[in-house]
Amino acid sequence: MASVFGAAVKRREDARLITGRGRYTDDVQLPGMLYASILRSPHAHARIKRIDVSAARAASGVVAVFTGQDLAGKMGLIPTAWLPPDSGIRTTAHPALAVDKVRYVGDGVAMVVAEDRYAARDAIDLIRVEYEVLPAVVDQEQALEDGAPLVHDDAPGNLAFHWKAGNATDEVFTQAEVVVRQRFRQQRLIPNPMEPRSAVADYNASTGELTMWLTSQNPHIHRLLLSGILGIPEHKLRVVAVDVGGGFGAKIACYPDEALVGFASLQLGRPVKWTEDRRENFMATTHGRDMVLDVELAGTRDGTLTAIRVRNVANMGAYLSTAAPGVPTILFGLIVPGPYRIPYAGVDVRGVFTNTTPTDAYRGAGRPEATYLLERMVDLFAREIGMDPVEVRRQNLIRADEFPYNTAMGLQYDSGDYEQALDKALAMLGYEEFREQQEKLRQQGRYLGVGVTTYVEICGLGPSQVAGAVGFQGGLWESATVRVHPSGKVTAFTGTSPHGQGEETTFAQIVSAKLGVPVEDVEVVHGDTNRIAMGWGTYGSRTTPVGGSALAVAADRVIEKAKKIAAHMLEVAEEDVSFADGVFSVQGAPSRQVTFQEVALQAYLAWNLPAGVEPALEGSAFYDPTNFVYPFGTHICVVEVLPDTGEVKILRYVAVDDPGPVINPMIAEGQVHGGIVQGIGQALWEGALYDEQGQLVSGTFMDYAMPKARFFPTFETAFTETPSPHTPLGVKGIGETGTIAATPTVVNAVLDALAPFGVRDIDMPLTPERVWRAIRNGRDGA
Amino acid sequence: MIPSAFAYERAESVEQALALLQASGGEAKWLAGGHSLLPLMKLRLSTPPKLIDISRIPELRGVARVGDRLVIGALTTHRELAAHPLIREQLPALADAARQVGDLQVRNRGTLGGNLAHADTASDLPAVAVSLGAELLVVTPDGDVVLPAEEFFLGPLVTAMPENGLLKAVSFPVPPGHTRGVYEKFPHPASGYAVAGVAVTAGVNADGVVDYIRVGVTGAADAAYRAKAVEDALAGRAPTQEALREAAARAADDGVIAGDAFASEEYRRHLCTVLAERALRRALA
Amino acid sequence: MVKHSKVTVTLTVNGVQRTAEVEPRTLLVHFLRDELGLTGTHIGCDTSQCGACTVLLNGDAVKSCTVLAVQADGAEVTTVEGLGTLEALHPVQAGFWEKHGLQCGFCTPGVMMAAVALLKQNPNPTEEEIREGLEGVLCRCTGYQNIVRAVQYAAQQLASEGEPGEQVAATGGGA
DSSP, X not given: OOOXXXXXXXXXXXXXXXXXXXXXXXXXXXXXXXXXXXXXXXSXXXXXXXXXXXXXXXXXTEXXXXXXXXXXXXXXXXXXXXXXXXXXXXXXXXXXXXXXXXXXXXXXXXXXXXXXXXXXXXHHTTOEEEEXXXXXXXXXXXXXXXXXXOSSTXXXXXXXXXXXXXXXXXXXXXXXXXXXXXXXXXXXXXXXXXXXXXXXXXXXXXXTEEEEEEOOSOHHHHHHHHHHHHTOOGGXXXXXXXXXOOOXXXXXXXXXXXXXXXXXXXXXXXXXXXXXXXHHHHHHSOBEEEEEEEEEEEEOTTSOEEEEEEEEEEEEESSOOTTGGGIIIIIHHTTTTXXXXXXXXXXEEEEEEOSSOOXXXXXXXXXXXXXXXXXXXXXXXXXXXXXXXXXXXXXXXXXXXXXXXXXXXXXXXXXXXXXXXXXXXXHHHTHHHHHHHHHHHXXXXXXXXXXXXXXXXXXXXXXXXXXXXXXXXXXXXXXXXXXXXXXXXXXXXXXXXXXSSOHHHHHHHHHHHHHTOOGGGEEEEOSBTTTSSOOOOSXXXXXXXXXXXXXXXXXXXXXXXXXXXXXXXXXXOGGGEEEETTEEXXXXXXXXXXXXXXXXXXXXXXXXXXXXXXXXXXXEEEXXXXXXXXXXXXXXXXXXXXXXXXXXXXXXXXXXXXXXXXSOHXXXXXXXXXXXXXXXXXXXXXXXXXXXXXXXXXXSTTTSOOOOGGGOOOOEEEEOOOOOTTSTTOOOXXXXXXXXXXXXXXXXXXXXXXXXXXXXXXXXXXXXXXXXXXXXXXXXXX | OOOOOOEEEEOSSXXXXXXXXXXXXXXXXXXXXXXXXXXXXXXXXXXXXXXXXXXXXXXXXXXXXXTTEEEEXXXXXXXXXXXXXXXXXXXXXXXXXXXXXXXXXXXXXXXXXXXXXXXXXXXXXXXXXXHHTOXXXXXXXXXXXXXXXXXXXXXXXXXXXXXXXXXXXXXXXXXXXXXXEEEEEEEOTTTOOEEEEEEXXXXXXXXXXXXXXXXXXXXXXXXXXXXXHHHHHHTTSOOOHHHHHHHHTTTTTTSOBOOXXXXXXXXXXXXXXXXXXXXXXXXXX | OOOOOOEEXXXXXXXXXXXXXXXTTOBHHHIIIIISOOTTSOOOOSSSOSOTTEEEETTEEEEGGGSBGGGGTTOEEEXXXXXXXXXXXXXXXXXXXXXXXXXXXXXXXXXXXXXXXXXXXXXXXXXXXXXXXXTTOOOSSSOSHHHHHHHHHHHHHHHHHSOSHHHHHHTOOOO
């Protein structure tokens, strides 16, 4: 059989995207379409005393203006879908437009609908709002203090939830030979997919159908939630999200804005389009990270790690976004022990309301934060006991013969050879040679450093029972249908919703290899709730391990049926038929054969089918994984720090990732590149900044430093391929590894470079000034 | 991001442009490349009722040697500044700075006149203009006005430009042939603007001492300034490493240095000295 | 409030002359997308940083979100739709496809137009020059490495084909 793996097939989605024929949401043009614009709060915390929309309503081209009062009783509240158990979680009311209070800069206050974009925008300026400005709280630790301003009256102390897990006790730490302690700040990041959020809603009153084009990573989840919010049954609501310009977690959530667009179309009976501008994206699209982490790592003098525990105070922003509570709890906490044999681990997580934009998943979602603290702590521990940080890692990595491995946090890691990835990366870099070179250059006043990260991540979300047990209000299985047409051409339907990851191609590769048909004969359909019955979308590196597995199972079901028909056509028993490379042949008489295409035709003509076999050739699967999958790897970075300005230059970056067997190495490598750049972005440049009043200071691309091409050298990437024993194809996931591994790798490299100055920690992002100050303070201290 | 509505007129000549401005009661703004003005208008931080498009006025174009000066039309783009043979040869600091403005697309569109008249504190070209003692040639209905660059930049987005004037060209004295001109910049990682930028044009005479030195600093202060302290420290001295370092250490002395979220006042002062030293080394190596 | 007067704008877009009455404030990118239906050019920011809206204006790369349609009156504009067809891809398009230079594809048209301009100014750029030349575009997906490879691929193709500058004009007409 042709292999599912290893072919660098060019992406088929590119044909439309490189010729300008993609159809992103804002590209949708409908006859009679109106345009919406949203007035957003300029205050982080204020009581709305009065809203006067009369001038806006009267303005030329304006069709309607809605305020929070207008929605009451007509539109549901914005829900939170992930409720970690035993956490006392408080989901407070989140209306689509603020009614009594605004709670962050960017909170929606009114929506204008007009004949064109320009008129809608102009009318926004005509709305008069009288605010009573209230004291705001921005920092999550300050929000927990007595007397802090209350974001929600029904969330005392601004505590949204408090979740604990693990087996670490005080005793483990008091008895440990070595304990290192450190506080880390995971700064707030802005996901910034290049395509801003957008929605087009088209309500047809005569059929009662509402069609919504959305910038969505998960159209079926959006259909489910919007159906509830808008009061329109699911079979009358179609959500389309085929071409989506990146998401990185920020297009998972169910936002007020998109719901409002649907509401406006329902109210007005005309198509309505809304597209945020970048400034709105900064204010009103979910942010990521923002945690304060106090960590203790215990071990022995000879380098054995024995326990880790973390206190996490997570900034949830003004409302609990759709998946947000799961990020600093489940996705963060369960992976804290990482790839190491650490028998005791514990996490204590408090989610806190503040007057800031809500946070939610951002590429990696919880796992980058956990990996960051762990890898930073391992380096600090190595420094403390005077051991090479690579040796500490090697000594504690779970060994290949220990899988499946049960962790202190209750996970069962499926498979791995962590040391192999480490060795490969070290060899690619030439670690020993680098250490020698580093020492020589230090004598010359040049400061180079190396950072090494060994990581494991949890992805492939996930087993439905586990999803339920951890409070996700839905199973995380996935659907697939493989529909073979009479000609033998194939349409494959997936409930995942790729938006740049290339599964139109890799999923075609899976089906093509399975069925033995040319890859061009397979079309992959995603992102349309009218074409796919149900699905859970694309996030958490689940698309290939869960959605790809579903397709593989569906394809097997096609083969199973086709084999019955082929046996009938060949006039032999089913068990005498073998199938390879698209041909059914009789065992022992291989010249007697029928092709897959001939079987497909026969399945539809159906005048000569075996008894009990229905016409047509189609297979469906609703695949529910039995466990998560656990990609792993080693990343190494070499930096040079320029002591006169504090600038960090990345000299080399080596990544060895193990995502299981690789279907399309070109696409997998692309995922790694993108992830690395986002991870380094957090380490060196990116950071959302609020002032004391809750104004977002870094609110444009002029202030918020997105990684640019000239910041990077050519990355050196490679894979090891350890199959997962429990997915049908053995595949794991690759979408988030770079973001998870790169941040600590770079920060540890910088701190290694600065070791001569005794620098222990620098807050991210490691801006030139922060590095320069650390050097200067180190010099002064020395 | 949509600008508020405005009326639009296109001027075909300087005379017509001035008449249109007068007719607007002084409310109109000039539109050349638009790369300084339009971003502000899209944020609605600027809402002029009328724009007068001067981008097609032939008199605002051209680069010419006039006596001992190079006169450069206000509409000259950054890309042209960076590539023009006369500018590269005679005002290398200007070409070097223009090469580092923004990005390829912005350099295709942004103009010398627009850049200077906008007076962004972090703009690159003002450093060169003040360092070399450039003069801004402004036409007004009342006659031509010549404004020295050093007196032109008054503060963030504030200049000495007469309200009824149109910047026609910028006249740079051509430095002596034995000098070298450079621009050293620390770009903001997001905006690409100068966190600090230092323009140096300098030369050494036959006796091995610095006989020509002009230094301008941008990005660090509320307006671009001429770093006289650096010049004074180096003029008449041999450009030893020590002399360069000592002179560079005074790069922040002549400006009102400011801090922001990315770089504090103290760090910016420091950057000025680092960049000044780099620039002096390149110019006097 | 200013009366929303209109002006007549005539452009040659991808080789086809187009005339429309627009408000003076109409941004070129909105003119292309909303008036002409050329939705291949995208809008990714408000401050001229991301470059998703990059088009060629009289052969030079510009950010069409920072140009008024009326400023481009009389000019020739090339958008991604005019770059090449699927049957006859421009070498830059071919490079992006061959080298996996795009993922979500949203920034891609702008990045490709910037790359076309970059190669016109510098037909044989080093990796460093390519990375510097891409200062005016942001991509959140690819990490840029395969974009660099794509531009290198295009440079080689263009070198073997002859003059890079003529390619774009010759393949206009996709409006």
